[in-house]
Amino acid sequence: MLTKIFSILLGLFMITSQAKAENKTSPDKPTVIILLGAPGSGKGTQSLELSKILGLPHISTGDLFRENIKLDTDLGKQAKGYLEKGALVPDELVFDILFDRISKSDCAKGYILDGFPRTSAQAHELEDTLRNKANFIIFNLKVSDAEIIRRLSGRLICKKCGRIYQKDTNPPKVAGVCDFCGGELYQRSDDKPEVVKERLRVYYEQTKPLEDFYKQQGMLIDIDAEGAPDTVEKSLEAKVKDLAPQLIKK
Numbered sequence: 634m635l636t637k638i639f640s641i642l643l644g645l646f647m648i649t650s651q652a653k654a655e656n657k658t659s660p661d662k663p664t665v666i667i668l669l670g671a672p673g674s675g676k677g678t679q680s681l682e683l684s685k686i687l688g689l690p691h692i693s694t695g696d697l698f699r700e701n702i703k704l705d706t707d708l709g710k711q712a713k714g715y716l717e718k719g720a721l722v723p724d725e726l727v728f729d730i731l732f733d734r735i736s737k738s739d740c741a742k743g744y745i746l747d748g749f750p751r752t753s754a755q756a757h758e759l760e761d762t763l764r765n766k767a768n769f770i771i772f773n774l775k776v777s778d779a780e781i782i783r784r785l786s787g788r789l790i791c792k793k794c795g796r797i798y799q800k801d802t803n804p805p806k807v808a809g810v811c812d813f814c815g816g817e818l819y820q821r822s823d824d825k826p827e828v829v830k831e832r833l834r835v836y837y838e839q840t841k842p843l844e845d846f847y848k849q850q851g852m853l854i855d856i857d858a859e860g861a862p863d864t865v866e867k868s869l870e871a872k873v874k875d876l877a878p879q880l881i882k883k
C-alpha cells in the first residue's frame with residue numbers, strides 16, 4: 634500500500650517537474666541559458682552556435698580564466714595552478730570573474746553560461762542572485778564516458794576565434810589552421826590524458842550532483858549529445874524556440 638502511494642506521489646512529482654521544465658519564459662526578463670555536462674560533452678561548441686543564433690553572449694568561465702592567465706593578471710596567477718591540475722578554482726574567485734562579466738551591458742537580454750555552475754555553492758549563489766530577475770533554461774548535455782574521452786583527446790581549438798575541431802571526425806581542411814579565420818589550432822594543456830582523468834573525477838564528484846538539484850526543481854532539460862554537433866544544435870534550438878520564442882530572430 635505504502636509503495637503504491639509513494640509511486641503515485643512520485644508520478645505526480647515527475648509530471649509537475651516536467652511541466653515546470655516546459656514552462657514558457659517571460660519576455661520581460663533576461664534569459665539565462667545554462668549548459669551542464671561533462672568536459673567534452675560539447676558545451677563550448679553548442680554555446681558558440683547558440684550565441685550566434687540568439688545573439689546572446691557566450692560566457693565560459695574556463696575561457697575567462699584562460700584569458701586572465703594569458704594576461705598574467707592577479708586573478709590569472711591565482712587560478713593557474715588549479716587549471717593545470719584539472720581541479721576546480723575556489724568558488725570565491727569564480728564568483729568574482731562571473732558576476733563581473735554578467736554585469737556588462739551586453740548581458741542585459743540574457744547570456745549563455747558554459748562551465749558555470751560547477752558546484753552546489755555556485756548553483757545556489759546564482760539562484761540567490763537572480764531569483765525572480767531572470768528566466769532560466771537549463772540544458773544537460775548527456776554523453777557516454779567513452780565518447781568524452783575520445784573527444785577530449787582529439788580536440789583542437791582555434792587560438793583566434795575559439796572554434797573547436799576534432800582530429801578524426803571534424804578535422805580542419807589544412808592541418809593546424811582554422812577553416813574560418815586562419816588562426817592557429819592548439820590542444821588545451823588540460824586535455825592531456827592525465828589531466829582529463831582528474832577533470833572527469835572532479836566532474837562526477839562535484840558537478841554531476843547539480844543534475845539532481847535542477848531536476849528536483851523541474852528545471853533540467855536532458856539533451857542527447859552523443860551525436861553530431863548539428864543534430865545536437867537542432868535539438869537545443871527547437872527547445873529554445875519553444876520555451877523562449879522571443880529570443881529567436883525572425
Ligand code: AMP
Pocket residue numbers: 672693694695696698715716719720721722723727747748749750751752755823832
Ligand atoms: P572549462 O574550459 O570549462 O573546461 O574549464 C577549464 C578549467 O577552468 C576547469 O578545469 C577549472 O579549473 C576552471 N573552471 C572553469 N569554470 C569553473 C567553475 N565554474 N568553477 C571552478 N573552476 C572552474
